[in-house]
Amino acid sequence: MSERFSFTLNAKDGAARTGIIHTPRGEIRTPAFMPVGTAGTVKAMMPDSVRATGADILLGNTYHLMLRPTAERIAALGGLHKFMNWERPILTDSGGFQVMSLANLRKLTEEGVRFSSHIDGSKHMLSPERSMEIQRLLGSDIVMCFDECPALPAEDKVVAESMRLSMRWARRSREAFGDRPGHALFGIMQGGVTKDLREESAKALAEIGFEGYAIGGLAVGEGQEAMFGVLDYAPGFLPEDKPRYLMGVGKPDDIVGAVERGVDMMDCVLPSRSGRTGQGWTRRGSVNLRNARHRDDPRPLDEACGCPACRNYSRAYLHHVVRADEIIGSMLLTWHNLQYYQDLMQGLRDAIAAGTLADFVAAFHEGRAQGDIEPL
Numbered sequence: 536m537s538e539r540f541s542f543t544l545n546a547k548d549g550a551a552r553t554g555i556i557h558t559p560r561g562e563i564r565t566p567a568f569m570p571v572g573t574a575g576t577v578k579a580m581m582p583d584s585v586r587a588t589g590a591d592i593l594l595g596n597t598y599h600l601m602l603r604p605t606a607e608r609i610a611a612l613g614g615l616h617k618f619m620n621w622e623r624p625i626l627t628d629s630g631g632f633q634v635m636s637l638a639n640l641r642k643l644t645e646e647g648v649r650f651s652s653h654i655d656g657s658k659h660m661l662s663p664e665r666s667m668e669i670q671r672l673l674g675s676d677i678v679m680c681f682d683e684c685p686a687l688p689a690e691d692k693v694v695a696e697s698m699r700l701s702m703r704w705a706r707r708s709r710e711a712f713g714d715r716p717g718h719a720l721f722g723i724m725q726g727g728v729t730k731d732l733r734e735e736s737a738k739a740l741a742e743i744g745f746e747g748y749a750i751g752g753l754a755v756g757e758g759q760e761a762m763f764g765v766l767d768y769a770p771g772f773l774p775e776d777k778p779r780y781l782m783g784v785g786k787p788d789d790i791v792g793a794v795e796r797g798v799d800m801m802d803c804v805l806p807s808r809s810g811r812t813g814q815g816w817t818r819r820g821s822v823n824l825r826n827a828r829h830r831d832d833p834r835p836l837d838e839a840c841g842c843p844a845c846r847n848y849s850r851a852y853l854h855h856v857v858r859a860d861e862i863i864g865s866m867l868l869t870w871h872n873l874q875y876y877q878d879l880m881q882g883l884r885d886a887i888a889a890g891t892l893a894d895f896v897a898a899f900h901e902g903r904a905q906g907d908i909e910p911l
Contacts, residue, residue: 682705
């Protein structure tokens with residue numbers, strides 16, 4: 536295992552890349568999908584089960600953990616890895632997005648954001664310095680700069696002011712992070728869907744210097760076409776020798792499109808959230824197990840999948856436990872969805888390494904175009 540954080544780029548196919556992020560807690564194969572463990576758990580999954588799907592890294596959330604059970608309590612109990620029984624790498628987001636989307640009575644200033652907890656109304660202040668302190672207490676391997684993320688669509692003036700505030704916060708985050716060998720700080724590019732603002736943001740971040748770079752401010756209401764439009768140029772503004780992380784994405788076709796455009800890391804709550812609502816993701820698209828057409832179907836959800844849900848249970852059983860609101864329904868479908876996502880990432884990595892990404896992408900879209908097979 537590496538004692539420091541580094542990135543090795545192993546192969547390219549067009550703009551797409553595959554490589555290895557080296558950390559003291561283990562290697563992260565890229566392109567990588569990070570399951571979301573918001574409050575110290577990937578919902579409906581045990582840590583060993585998450586690892587069994589092929590996940591190399593999890594995401595935790597600064598905002599939620601600072602409120603409950605608090606970063607100070609987690610630190611006193613040995614840090615987030617020990618607390619949640621996950622010994623591999625953890626990335627924590629800065630809390631900025633959740634403050635903007637969840638917290639009450641927000642007041643944004645140059646210093647940071649004062650807000651009231653959505654849980655109990657308690658008052659808090661989150662600044663670049665406090666975000667770095669919380670993430671240090673959690674012990675996360677990859678730390679994200681504190682930033683502001685305006686919802687889209689928004690006027691260029693609003694997006695520009697927000698981006699420049701985030702760049703000032705990025706410099707303060709870098710200074711507060713300090714020298715932490717083995718840990719990494721990622722800067723976050725902002726700028727909405729405006730190319731000049733994205734380039735300005737990327738230049739400001741490169742001048743500060745980070746171990747990795749994120750593309751923020753997408754998947755916030757702009758639609759896939761606009762997101763891909765930004766990804767056609769934004770990754771190219773970032774350093775070639777550092778990981779590129781697209782935050783909060785996404786659906787399988789979003790992931791494939793992002794990888795084609797040079798993204799190395801992604802995260803999203805979608806596979807686990809879908810699993811808790813009876814939705815399974817497969818090579819043929821999404822399947823709603825609540826639908827009555829599955830109640831007598833003896834086949835697996837996806838015959839090509841090796842997860843416990845597909846290996847040991849029928850669509851009829853999954854339909855039954857989902858409709859009956861049995862906990863095992865959430866467990867099995869979440870496991871399946873995470874397995875599908877990790878299998879997709881492995882397929883992308885293999886195709887990039889072999890120089891056959893175009894064929895892989897064509898087969899991916901062909902499978903989804905066929906739709907879910909009809910029941911017997």
